[in-house]
Structure formats: C-alpha cells, structure tokens
Amino acid sequence: xxxxxxxxxxxxxxxxxxxxxxxxxxxxxxxxxxxxxxxxxxxxxxxxxxxxxxxxxxxxxxxxxxxxxxxxxxxxxxxxxxxxxxxxxxxxxxxxxxxxxxxxxxxxxxxxxxxxxxxxxxxxxxxxxxxxxxxxxxxxxxxxxxxxxxxxxxxxxxxxxxxxxxxxxxxxxxxxxxxxxxxxxxxxxxxxxxxxxxxxxxxxxxxxxxxxxxxxxxxxxxxxxxxxxxxxxxxxx
Ligand SMILES: NC(=O)c1ccc[n+]([C@@H]2O[C@H](COP(=O)([O-])OP(=O)(O)OC[C@H]3O[C@@H](n4cnc5c(N)ncnc54)[C@H](OP(=O)(O)O)[C@@H]3O)[C@@H](O)[C@H]2O)c1
Numbered sequence: 001x002x003x004x005x006x007x008x009x010x011x012x013x014x015x016x017x018x019x020x021x022x023x024x025x026x027x028x029x030x031x032x033x034x035x036x037x038x039x040x041x042x043x044x045x046x047x048x049x050x051x052x053x054x055x056x057x058x059x060x061x062x063x064x065x066x067x068x069x070x071x072x073x074x075x076x077x078x079x080x081x082x083x084x085x086x087x088x089x090x091x092x093x094x095x096x097x098x099x100x101x102x103x104x105x106x107x108x109x110x111x112x113x114x115x116x117x118x119x120x121x122x123x124x125x126x127x128x129x130x131x132x133x134x135x136x137x138x139x140x141x142x143x144x145x146x147x148x149x150x151x152x153x154x155x156x157x158x159x160x161x162x163x164x165x166x167x168x169x170x171x172x173x174x175x176x177x178x179x180x181x182x183x184x185x186x187x188x189x190x191x192x193x194x195x196x197x198x199x200x201x202x203x204x205x206x207x208x209x210x211x212x213x214x215x216x217x218x219x220x221x222x223x224x225x226x227x228x229x230x231x232x233x234x235x236x237x
Contacts, residue, residue: 006083006134008033008076010063010123011092013042015194016142016212019205020089021045023213025052031083033076035061035092063092063119064111069126077130084133087216089140090120093164095196100157109160116164121171124184131182140216141172143186143227150236169227169237176225183224187212190230203230 007024011017013036024030025048032055036042039058049056057079061072093116096108120141124131131137145151146158147165168186175184191201192208211230215223227235 003029004031004083005029005086005136006031006033006080007087007089008035008080008085008127009089009091010035010061010119012036012058013038013045015196016189016192016205016209017089017091018044018048019209020091020213021056022048023206023209025055028055031055031057031079033057033059033079033085035059035072035076037062061123063090063123064114066122069119069122073126073130076127080127080130080133084135085127085130086134086136087138087140088124088127088131089142089216090123091142092119093142093196095158095161097160098157099159101159104159109163112160112164113167116161117167117171120168124175136219137182138216138219139172139175139182139184141168141184141186142212143168143172143188145188145229145235147186148188148227148235148237172227173225180221180224183219183221185219185223185226185228187215187228187230188235 009017009020012021012034021032021034024032034056039060059072059075062068144165146162147169152162172184172186189208190203192203193201208230215228215232229235
C-alpha cells in the first residue's frame with residue numbers, strides 16, 4: 001500500500017477530534033493513530049476502531065505530561081516506522097474558565113498553557129523524526145478565532161484560553177520559519193457544537209471536520225505559517 005497516509009490526532013475521544021478520526025477512516029488508505037488520555041473509557045473511539053479493519057490505533061497520550069508524550073511515541077512507532085507520519089493534528093485543548101485579564105489565576109493560566117501550547121509544542125518535537133520520514137510532513141495546530149487579536153470579540157474575555165491560542169499561533173509561525181521542509185499551519189475550526197463549543201454553536205462537528213480535512217489534505221508549501229479557517233478562508237492574526 002504505497003499510497004498509505006498516516007495521521008496522528010490528539011484528543012481523539014470526543015468532539016472535533018473524534019469526528020476527524022471518523023471521517024479519516026472512511027478512506028481506505030488512511031491509517032490513524034488516535035490518541036486520548038484514557039483509552040479504556042474512550043468507548044466511541046473504541047467502537048470506531050473495531051470497525052476500522054485495523055486502521056485505527058488507539059494510543060494513550062496526555063499532552064500535558066512529557067512522560068506520556070514520550071511513552072506514546074514508543075506505542076505508536078510500530079505503526080509509524082514503515083511510512084513515517086504524514087499528518088500530525090494537535091487538536092487536544094482545554095478552556096477551563098471564562099476568566100478575564102484582571103482576575104487570572106496562576107493555576108488556571110499555567111494549566112491552560114501546558115495543555116494548549118506546551119502540549120502541541122512537545123508533541124510535535126517528539127514526533128518530528130516520524131514527520132521527517134512522512135511524505136506530507138504536515139503539522140496542524142488547531143487554534144481559534146479567540147486567539148486572533150483582530151477577531152476575538154472585545155467583550156468576550158476568556159482570557160487564559162485566548163492567550164494560549166495566540167501563543168499557539170506564534171508557535172506555529174515559528175515552526176514554519178524554522179523548518180521550511182515541513183508544512184506547519186493553524187486552523188480555526190469555527191464555533192462547533194461540542195462540550196467546549198456548547199449546543200448553541202453554529203456548526204456541527206461533521207461540517208467543521210469535513211472543511212478542516214479539506215484544508216489539511218490540500219495543503220501545500222504555501223500553506224505553511226498561515227492561519228486558516230475550516231472553510232479554507234484565512235484569518236487575520
Ligand atoms: N468547539 C469549538 O467551538 C471550538 C472553537 C474554536 C477552537 N476549538 C478548538 O478545537 C479543538 C477541539 O475542541 P473540541 O470542541 O472538540 O473540544 P472538546 O469537545 O472539549 O474536546 C477536547 C478534547 O481535548 C482532550 N484533552 C483535553 N486535555 C487533554 C490533555 N491534557 N491531553 C490529551 N487530551 C486532552 C479531551 O480529552 P478528555 O476527554 O480526556 O478530556 C477531548 O478529547 C481544540 O483545540 C479547541 O480549542 C474548538
């Protein structure tokens with residue numbers, strides 16, 4: 001199977017991450033390392049894996065724990081050794097509280113940065129040797145309009161989360177400059193009906209993931225360092 005494409009998705013047990021895996025597996029050439037913090041209780045993901053003819057490999061990964069990141073590489077390497085890693089999707093994130101810039105708690109802001117910024121940074125570093133071996137070499141960091149200085153509504157603070165997504169945008173820009181041989185960009189998935197987005201959100205996980213995967217699979221060198229929306233438009237920083 002020389003046209004195999006390998007993917008790794010973080011936070012794949014629910015929300016947008018789970019929907020991404022579901023859509024990926026519809027294509028018989030995709031092999032997916034679907035990671036989550038608690039594989040034993042990831043029932044929806046386990047169900048998908050059962051019907052995937054062995055193309056979904058569930059691996060434990062808590063992106064806020066560097067030991068867990070390195071153990072995950074050991075668990076995933078059997079899958080990635082042959083073809084490398086074509087697409088890394090750093091999707092896992094938290095939005096713990098609706099804090100504002102004058103009532104920040106040290107614990108909340110540090111925890112948010114650990115999951116939303118340090119997690120994707122260290123996960124990408126850990127999987128770099130496999131990305132280098134992959135045919136596509138694509139790093140996708142899932143960001144948010146709330147990380148955009150221009151788009152974040154002035155009255156909507158959600159400060160720790162917004163700060164973390166702005167930092168993730170900067171990380172991505174730096175990755176793109178540092179490694180022109182790779183393709184690294186951010187995508188805003190839109191406002192999506194998940195545990196994080198809430199049921200009033202405008203988009204279904206299905207529509208968001210479908211748009212996002214279209215952007216990801218059609219990415220070229222020119223995509224690197226850019227801030228896309230799930231529908232292929234670009235966002236201002
Ligand atoms: N939904 C929206 O409207 C929206 C808008 C803009 C951007 N986004 C972004 O889209 C991405 C997915 O969001 P979502 O709406 O699908 O969120 P969600 O439904 O809350 O799911 C978040 C996922 O991240 C995982 N996660 C949290 N902390 C983790 C950790 N330390 N290690 C590994 N996994 C961890 C969760 O796993 P557990 O089940 O173990 O907690 C879960 O799988 C995020 O990057 C989010 O910031 C979402």
